[in-house]
Amino acid sequence: MALRIYNTLTRNKRDLEPLAPPRVGMYVCGVTVYDYCHIGHARAYVAFDIVARYLRYRGLDLTYVRNFTDIDDKIINRARERGQEPAVVAQQFIDEFYRDMEALNVAPADIEPRVTEHIPDIIALVERLIAKEHGYVVDAAPVPDGSAPAGRDVYFSVRSFEPYGRLSGRDIEEMQSGARVDVDERKRDPLDFALWKAAKPGEPWWDSPWGRGRPGWHIECSVMSMKYLGHTLDIHGGGKDLVFPHHENEIAQSEAATGQPFARLWMHNGFVNVNDEKMSKSLGNFFTIRDVTARFDPEAVRYFLLTTHYRSPLNFTDGQVEEAENRVAYIYETLARVESFLAQTAPAGDGEEFEKVFARGDEPYRPRHEFEQALDDDFNTPRALGLLSELLRLANLLLDGKEQEQIGRKLKPPLRARLLAEWQNLFAPMQTVLGLGARPPAEFLDQLRLRRCCRREIDPAWVEQRLAERAAAKHAKDYTLADQIRAELAAAGVEVRDAREKTIWRVC
RNA sequence: GGCGCCGUACCCAAGUGGUAAGGGAGUGGUCUGCAAAACCAUUAUGCACCGGUUCGAGUCCGGUCGGCGCCUCCA
The missing domain is CATH 1.10.10 (Arc Repressor Mutant, subunit A)
Incomplete structure (x- = not known):
């Protein structure tokens, strides 16, 4: 049974075929660390957390790389506003990122490279692109205060890379007419993008063959992904908003440099919306993870994010998260009941297996198999949650001793205990793959009660x-x-x- | 203007051409002193609309209407 994943590049689902199975290399674009993360970020990293967990569950040897962009215009601006060094701002929000991800039960990636720690690698790739005539050096734009620029800029020539636009399905000529691209006569083509930017006064800089400067936005991901995963990645992921221009540019840079395909599979998660409009910093309609987890249990946020397939838009409302919180409470209450029942009743009985007892007509009931089918199909978590719900219902049915209503006969408590023990084994993979219901139930329920007491005073x-x-x-x-x-x-x-x-x- | 996505019950949401998952809310029931929780039953001859292909379409094709996204920083 193959794992099928939607590939943005081909616009259909493809079997995952790693270059060197069972090894899989996955790179996901990380955050630019200048502010707290919002629910949109949470969605992306929860989505790829599920991907990582499931690939491992399937026995694949995954190397997951997720970067931090720790030097960028926005970080510099934020640092200026606060009178701090950019590195201080970056470090603070890296720490905040970890706090949020830990709350959401998003496991760290295997490798979490930072741009500022890869400057020599970046310079090397830019030099290589210049040598191959995909990159060109121009004089930096004049500095406002009239002083001499500290270095020169390097741009990537979009027209030197023939397949440019393939990922996002657009054509260079058509984009020209869009007229929303800036006109900069130093560039050979309006769509050319910076590989290296000369430092402006007061900005952080590194020495380079082009003077003092810093990397452009896209080059970092090409450099860091290929450094840790090789020229060709099995999976490259990120939010839908990165398809153009970020990922398009990554492909251009990487393939122009290596002559090899950059990524075999491109995965993009959909947006989180508010009132059916994209949640984003620029629209100002965002909720930070911190805001929301102050009000609802973080696991409820995680559950909420999994109720919609990762590629579809997801509308954020308090009511939805509240509903998710109730579902998570139901999970833990059921788990607590199962634990307590098994503590009191010794399992006994043979030959009466879960899949026979709860057979669906002539078909044996195989929740684990169905669970795997759901996730094999492009990580269909809503379907997986549906199966989870059924399984939880069956546990409660047994706990209530009402199985007669379902299977037409009454079971003795020791046999019910045996089935519940089997149930725990069926449920376990769902806990580990979805990252739900993995805390000690009593602890969760106490915390939730306290939280809700606070909420309602x-x-x-x-x-x-x-x-x-x-x-x-x-x-x-x-x-x-x-x-x-x-x-x-x-x-x-x-x-x-x-x-x-x-x-x-x-x-x- | 270019490219693309979406429209499934009161709400959220799956759905691989072959009888419409799951959850919430509602209604009836079991249990209970009564409740709550849990469980059981029930709730779309119907999948925006109109055509077409097919033995058969929510699922494929064409069109219409409506919503959204990308084309500029963005998960």
Whole structure:
């Protein structure tokens, strides 16, 4: 069974065919570190986290590279605003990035290179492009204060690379008429882009054959991806907004330099929208990961991001994240119930396997197989979550002892325990691949309750106090008072559940 | 203007030409002192609209309407 992935370059799904199986090299464009990440960033890195986890689950030997762009105009501007060194700004937001990703349970990449640590490699590639006449050197634009420029600029000649535009499906001639490209007579073609930029006064710089300067935006990814993964990557990924010009330019630079295909498979995730419009810094309609995880459990954000296929647009609303948070709570409540049942009942019984007991007509029930089919099909996480939901429902069915309603017969508790133990094994890969439900259930549920108490300004001590009073009333068979207290708690957002031994509560 | 994507129930969302996953909300039920949770049942002869191909189309083709994206920094 092959893993099929949508390839932006060919506009269809292709089998993943690594150059040197089982090894797979994947490069994903990382963040420019000048600000907190927003939900759009979260989507991209959660999407590729699933890719990484699933490739490993499938037994592939993945090397995952994700860079940090730690030198760039925006970082320099931010540093200037704050009166800090650009390197300080960059380091701060690298740290913030890690905090966000950790909260979202996004595993680090294997290699996380930074642009500023690869300047000699970048210079070498620019020199190579100049030698092959794909790059050309021009005088830097005049400096506003009239002083002499510190170096010269190097541009890539788009017309020297015949296939330019293939990834994004556009034609150089047609783009000219777009008229939205700047006119700079130093460039041979308006679409030519900078490989190396002369330093302006007050900007960070590195010595180079073209004087003091710094890398252009696109060259870093060509350099760092090929350095760690070789000339041809198995997978190159990023957000849809990088298709043009960033990835187009990466292809041009890399293939012009090496003469080899740069990436076999291009994956691009869709946007996160707000009111059906793209969430972006420039539109100012973004929510940072920090904002959202302050209000909702980070795992709810992760779940929410997986409810839509990674290539489709995803509309962000509080209601959706709240719903996701309820689903995650359902996962952990089920896991907690399974744990507690198994702690009390010893499994026993043979020959009654999950796939037979819950057979669908003549077909055995094989959730793991279906799960793999879903992810094999271009990482279809919504389908995978659907299967997850079914599986959770079956666990609760067994826990309630209501399996008769589904399979037409009643099972003895030891056999139910055995099936639930098997259930845990079926569920485990879903936990590890999706990165959901992997925390200790009690810990999660306590945290969620605290978080929701904060959200609704409920004092847990007050709840406990009122519940004690209600227990006394119930004991005295004063149901009127007991129900009155329960109604009062419910009005505050506290849901009371009378379980067998004790009363538990949660916040909605 | 060029290129491209999308339009599935009240809401979110899968859907590989062959009887429309899953979740939320709603309704009925089981359980419960009553509830809540959980579970069971139920909710699209229908997939924006109009044509076409086919034994058969949400799925393929053409057109119409509506929404969005890229073409400039952007995950």
